[in-house]
Every structure is written in structure tokens, then in C-alpha cells.
Amino acid sequence: MSDSLLLCTDLDRTLLPNGDAPESPRARELFSLLCAQPLVTVVYVTGRDAARVEAARQQYGLPVPDYVVADVGSTIMADDGVRWQAWDDHIAGDWHGLGSVGVQEIVGALPGLARQDDSRQGRFKSSYEVGTPGDLQAVATAVAERLRDEGLIAAVVASHDEVADVGLIDVLPGSAGKGPAIEFLRRHLGLGSADTVFAGDSGNDLDVLAGPLPAVLVANAASVVREQAVREAAILGHADLLYLAGGGVLGLNGNYAAGILEGVLHYHPAWAKVLEEAT
Known part of the structure; x- marks a missing residue:
């Protein structure tokens, strides 16, 4: 494990507080603080297309990501908005x-x-x-x-x-999806699996939540998704790579961005110092 962090997160109802559960007031502010650290590479992994990602980013005041895995993992873009032709060629x-x-x-x-x-x-x-x-x-x-x-x-x-x-x-x-796209990006950046954390909440996140990368399911996820993620991770032998956010870390409730931060600190407790100094 290096000091670098590849922080990959779904948007709707994972980072975006657009579900019914309450959001911890400072969670997004602390998420932005973490994303601003030089060793952190931020990836939004979403079903949205590029235009809808940018609309959400502006609406919710989110940091500019280093990369976007869009269209449920069928598109990869850097922060210049240009599609990665290498990924298109890989899946076409x-x-x-x-x-x-x-x-x-x-x-x-x-x-x-x-x-x-x-x-x-x-x-x-x-x-x-x-x-x-x-x-x-x-x-x-x-x-x-x-x-x-x-x-x-x-x-x-x-x-x-x-x-x-x-x-x-x-x-x-068949070669596309959130999980394969993150793996493609991770290898391109030369980072290890242990340097990566993925956060999600829904059925289209299951391939990553139950997969071989460290993952966190935010506390506001539906119970049926939680049960399915736990079951599939166990079947695949990855139970120890799925963390279920529950709240109580940094005084936050585990929903949305709070759950992402909780998961990061579970796998990378050294980042707690940066966040605790801001609370």
C-alpha cells in the first residue's frame, strides 16, 4: 500500500444527498477537503453522462474530479472531458x-x-x-x-x-461496467488495489461492492442492496473488502458523503488526522 488514494465514488444517493435520508451538515465540506489533498485522485463513477455529471457537480458544489467513469462504466474521461479512446477500443x-x-x-x-x-x-x-x-x-x-x-x-x-x-x-x-472501468483506470495510473476505495449504494454498484477492491456501502443504501452486497461479497470471497457504513465516525451519520469518509478511514486511518483537524 502506498500513501496515494484512488477515491472512486458513485454519485446519486452516494455522494449526492438526493435520497430520503438526512445528510450530515459538514460531510460534503470534509469530502472536498479530502479530495484537495495532493495524494488523492478523485473519480466519479456513475450512470450519468458527462453533461449530467457536470450539472450535479455544480448543483451540489462538488470538487472537480480527476476522472469520470460515466454511463455505468462504458465511458472513461479525464478532467478535460475527452473520452479515452483506449477504453472505447477495449470494449467495442x-x-x-x-x-x-x-x-x-x-x-x-x-x-x-x-x-x-x-x-x-x-x-x-x-x-x-x-x-x-x-x-x-x-x-x-x-x-x-x-x-x-x-x-x-x-x-x-x-x-x-x-x-x-x-x-x-x-x-x-461485456467488458464494460463500473468495476472493469475502475480496474482499467487503476492499472493506467499504476496504483495498487489497496490504494483504491470505492463507495456506492445501489444495484448498479454491486459488481464493485462485491468485487476485489476495497469498497464501502453508505448507510442510506436500501436494505435489499445491503443484503445482496453482503451475500455476493461472501460468495466471491471478498467479505473483508466490503465495509458497511453505520455512522458515528467524525460525528457524522454515515449517509452519503459521511459514509464515503467513514469507509476511507476504515481502510486508510492515516487520513483521519487531516479530517479531524477540520472538525
Whole structure:
């Protein structure tokens, strides 16, 4: 482990306090303080596209990230906003030259699936809603089977938007996703797994929450996500790499940015000095 920290966080209802749970008043201020440290590299890892990331950053007064992993891990950008062509090249072959429109032509007519508007689509992300959340897993399975029958290598990411109470399905190239994109970036930066912390809250974070990188589930995450993350991490042998924020650290409640900070201090307690001096 080095002194460097690759801090990767989801946005909606992880860093952004846009859920029903209360936010600790100073949590985002302390998060920004941590992000300003020279040894910290900040990555926003989100389902949003670049424009919606920037809108959220300005709305909530967030620090400018060093990198953005957008579109559920199908896009990587540096702080100049330019897509990483190397990542595009890495994942493109899974869809055999098709883009998101081509994927929609294959799966769009499946029962229970409604295409999201154009602002939610990406070059390598085809996104849908499932109006009845109870049908989400069955519809996701049908999507995966249809794509497999067409010879495409695809990742089908299912999650539940608790605020809108709808199911969400994102179809990505099989090599894409939040976890693979973080790994690609981590290796590019020459940092170790132990130098990395990921924070998330929802179903589309599960590949990282249950994966081989140190991860934290913020306290405001839904109980069903918590149970699934704990179960999958145990099955994969990564139980010791999943921290469940519960509050009480730095006098904060563990929700949103407070949970991110709690997780960082769990894995990297040396950063406590910087944060405690500001409290």
C-alpha cells in the first residue's frame, strides 16, 4: 500500500444527498477537503453522462474530479472531458460494431421493457425502464438471453430507482461496467488495489461492492442492496473488502458523503488526522 488514494465514488444517493435520508451538515465540506489533498485522485463513477455529471457537480458544489467513469462504466474521461479512446477500443468488440441503437433493435420489443429517453443513452450504453420492479430480474434475464442468441457479449445491469420506484436496465459491452472501468483506470495510473476505495449504494454498484477492491456501502443504501452486497461479497470471497457504513465516525451519520469518509478511514486511518483537524 502506498500513501496515494484512488477515491472512486458513485454519485446519486452516494455522494449526492438526493435520497430520503438526512445528510450530515459538514460531510460534503470534509469530502472536498479530502479530495484537495495532493495524494488523492478523485473519480466519479456513475450512470450519468458527462453533461449530467457536470450539472450535479455544480448543483451540489462538488470538487472537480480527476476522472469520470460515466454511463455505468462504458465511458472513461479525464478532467478535460475527452473520452479515452483506449477504453472505447477495449470494449467495442463485444458488440461487433453495433452501437446502442443496434442493441435496441434487438431487445427493444421484449415485453416489460421501455426505452429511456435519448439523454440516458450512450455510445456503449442502451438503457431501459421496467415499470413493474418485481419483474426486473425476469426482464433482465430475457434481455441477456436475446443478446446472447444474437452473438453479442453483453453485461446486463439491473437496478431499482427507489425514488421513482421503477426498475432500470443498462445494457453494456461485456467488458464494460463500473468495476472493469475502475480496474482499467487503476492499472493506467499504476496504483495498487489497496490504494483504491470505492463507495456506492445501489444495484448498479454491486459488481464493485462485491468485487476485489476495497469498497464501502453508505448507510442510506436500501436494505435489499445491503443484503445482496453482503451475500455476493461472501460468495466471491471478498467479505473483508466490503465495509458497511453505520455512522458515528467524525460525528457524522454515515449517509452519503459521511459514509464515503467513514469507509476511507476504515481502510486508510492515516487520513483521519487531516479530517479531524477540520472538525
